Amino acid sequence: MKRxxxxxxxxxxxxxxxxxxxxxLAQRFVVSxxxxxxxxxxxxxxGVLRKIRGGATTEAGTQFExxxxxxxxxSGAAKDRMTDEALxxxxxxxxxxxxxxxxxxxxGRRLVEKRPLTVITNNAAIMDALRDESGITLxxxxxxxxxxxxAYFGVVTEDALDRLRADIAFISVPAVAGxxxxxxxxxxxxxxxxxxxxxxxxxxxxxxxxxERTALHKLCDLTDYTAIITDDTPPQAALxxxxxxxxxxxxxx
Amino acid sequence: MKRxxxxxxxxxxxxxxxxxxxxxLAQRFVVSxxxxxxxxxxxxxxGVLRKIRGGATTEAGTQFExxxxxxxxxSGAAKDRMTDEALxxxxxxxxxxxxxxxxxxxxGRRLVEKRPLTVITNNAAIMDALRDESGITLxxxxxxxxxxxxAYFGVVTEDALDRLRADIAFISVPAVAGxxxxxxxxxxxxxxxxxxxxxxxxxxxxxxxxxERTALHKLCDLTDYTAIITDDTPPQAALxxxxxxxxxxxxxx
DNA sequence: CACAAAATCACAAAAATTGTGTTGAACATG
DNA sequence: CATGTTCAACACAATTTTTGTGATTTTGTG
Numbered sequence: 001m002k003r004x005x006x007x008x009x010x011x012x013x014x015x016x017x018x019x020x021x022x023x024x025l026a027q028r029f030v031v032s033x034x035x036x037x038x039x040x041x042x043x044x045x046x047g048v049l050r051k052i053r054g055g056a057t058t059e060a061g062t063q064f065e066x067x068x069x070x071x072x073x074x075s076g077a078a079k080d081r082m083t084d085e086a087l088x089x090x091x092x093x094x095x096x097x098x099x100x101x102x103x104x105x106x107x108g109r110r111l112v113e114k115r116p117l118t119v120i121t122n123n124a125a126i127m128d129a130l131r132d133e134s135g136i137t138l139x140x141x142x143x144x145x146x147x148x149x150x151a152y153f154g155v156v157t158e159d160a161l162d163r164l165r166a167d168i169a170f171i172s173v174p175a176v177a178g179x180x181x182x183x184x185x186x187x188x189x190x191x192x193x194x195x196x197x198x199x200x201x202x203x204x205x206x207x208x209x210x211x212e213r214t215a216l217h218k219l220c221d222l223t224d225y226t227a228i229i230t231d232d233t234p235p236q237a238a239l240x241x242x243x244x245x246x247x248x249x250x251x252x253x
Numbered sequence: 254m255k256r257x258x259x260x261x262x263x264x265x266x267x268x269x270x271x272x273x274x275x276x277x278l279a280q281r282f283v284v285s286x287x288x289x290x291x292x293x294x295x296x297x298x299x300g301v302l303r304k305i306r307g308g309a310t311t312e313a314g315t316q317f318e319x320x321x322x323x324x325x326x327x328s329g330a331a332k333d334r335m336t337d338e339a340l341x342x343x344x345x346x347x348x349x350x351x352x353x354x355x356x357x358x359x360x361g362r363r364l365v366e367k368r369p370l371t372v373i374t375n376n377a378a379i380m381d382a383l384r385d386e387s388g389i390t391l392x393x394x395x396x397x398x399x400x401x402x403x404a405y406f407g408v409v410t411e412d413a414l415d416r417l418r419a420d421i422a423f424i425s426v427p428a429v430a431g432x433x434x435x436x437x438x439x440x441x442x443x444x445x446x447x448x449x450x451x452x453x454x455x456x457x458x459x460x461x462x463x464x465e466r467t468a469l470h471k472l473c474d475l476t477d478y479t480a481i482i483t484d485d486t487p488p489q490a491a492l493x494x495x496x497x498x499x500x501x502x503x504x505x506x
Numbered sequence: 507c508a509c510a511a512a513a514t515c516a517c518a519a520a521a522a523t524t525g526t527g528t529t530g531a532a533c534a535t536g
Numbered sequence: 537c538a539t540g541t542t543c544a545a546c547a548c549a550a551t552t553t554t555t556g557t558g559a560t561t562t563t564g565t566g
Contacts, residue, residue: 033556035554036511036516038554053513054471119310122395127377130398138398140395142396142410145392156393156413159416160412160413163409163412256524288524289546296543306542
């Protein structure tokens with residue numbers, strides 16, 4: 001492994017973990033700590049990380065932390081766990097819908113594991129990822145592009161969904177409270193609803209930190225989902241509410 | 254300049270020119286010919302080029318030559334000239350449709366010069382390019398992805414077009430004979446037709462080498478276009494046919 | 507303030523990249 | 537088809553880059 005590759009690998013780790021340990025890096029790449037020091041120095045010079053005692057972290061408050069790919073890969077482990085569960089619901093030959101959001105993007109990319117599949121999505125990241133995969137029939141939902149969500153929305157999206165049918169839809173939301181799911185943007189809500197309406201069953205993906213929160217628009221009731229997957233145990237209050245409402249929660253850990 | 258950079262630069266030149274000269278490369282990068290030899294050997298090993306006496310060419314008949322990016326950058330000058338003419342038909346504030354194809358992709362990217370605009374397309378390259386441009390409202394047409402054309406097609410695309418309206422549609426085809434335009438794929442023909450039907454006026458972009466050729470499916474008559482732009486003077490027979498048919502040809506050179 | 511851990515520095519060792527001269531193969535040409 | 541010329545391949549040496557080691561300084565912590 002050459003210098004450049006190692007530095008790239010360090011960046012990958014940094015993006016994934018948010019910080020890296022010097023000692024650990026030296027062991028991982030089987031080089032001396034001095035070499036790692038030099039790598040980190042260069043990367044710091046290039047402005048992509050900040051050296052701290054014993055390792056390095058992502059430069060706080062720069063473009064980096066708000067970078068889409070960054071957010072996507074950060075806490076990637078949790079998303080991977082949720083994705084593992086979600087994939088269990090998918091069988092080769094199915095038609096699968098996936099909505100916007102970085103969690104959904106992670107799932108979208110991993111759908112290749114279940115090919116052949118037909119994948120319907122308005123998520124630009126998924127389109128990019130599955131575009132050239134053989135065994136995946138990619139049906140993109142058109143619409144007006146939203147940079148904020150890196151996905152397509154609007155009447156075009158909704159009309160297209162109205163004419164398509166899928167076996168399962170994977171939906172993610174930023175807020176769940178009680179027995180209801182929420183989202184801050186009404187365009188997004190409409191797209192998610194259209195997707196759920198066109199799929200035989202729907203599966204909700206929700207980060208455990210997002211329970212007990214609301215957002216401006218209510219999307220639907222949790223009873224609308226045939227499966228709800230989260231990455232870690234949510235607050236007791238949330239658990240109670242769902243138990244009482246009679247919905248099953250799959251905790252992936 | 255390091256080894257990797259040099260090799261990358263060689264590939265860039267290769268993509269641009271189709272072939273590279275060993276002697277020339279040695280001079281350009283101020284290294285010995287032996288070094289260039291070694292670079293080319295490695296690149297050949299990697300399968301991205303083919304060494305020939307005195308230099309290297311793109312591996313004929315491999316994925317490379319049919320590579321989308323390759324075709325797109327090759328003979329880029331001609332496309333730029335056509336694009337110049339096409340852009341004259343666009344005014345800020347308009348709603349513009351652009352179809353599939355590498356020529357169209359070049360035009361799509363340059364539409365930023367006329368912003369603010371609303372751009373409607375099924376061309377994946379254009380989606381990627383305009384996605385994060387401010388002042389451009391990007392409306393993607395969904396559909397089933399076609400790797401061959403790097404664009405989206407099918408009922409989803411056509412239905413979406415049926416519900417949209419644009420000021421002008423830019424259409425490109427691989428074959429024109431007499432007073433008719435052709436394309437080898439019926440899915441693509443349907444999308445182009447739908448686009449033309451949804452635009453107030455249509456403009457055809459056609460490479461001058463593509464005149465006097467036909468393809469399996471007839472798309473439409475040339476009289477359906479309000480403007481026809483080509484990059485160079487076409488064969489006399491083609492000119493005669495168009496003159497007789499009463500259509501104006503804009504030759505951009 | 508003292509102690510330990512970590513960072514830096516300087517220098518040597520190792521590895522890689524590159525250039526040169528030579529040899530052999532391919533090419534054009536009469 | 538023989539011959540001179542050009543170009544590619546090879547081997548080796550020179551050079552540059554990368555890396556490791558130990559000494560020295562800096563930093564953080566109790």
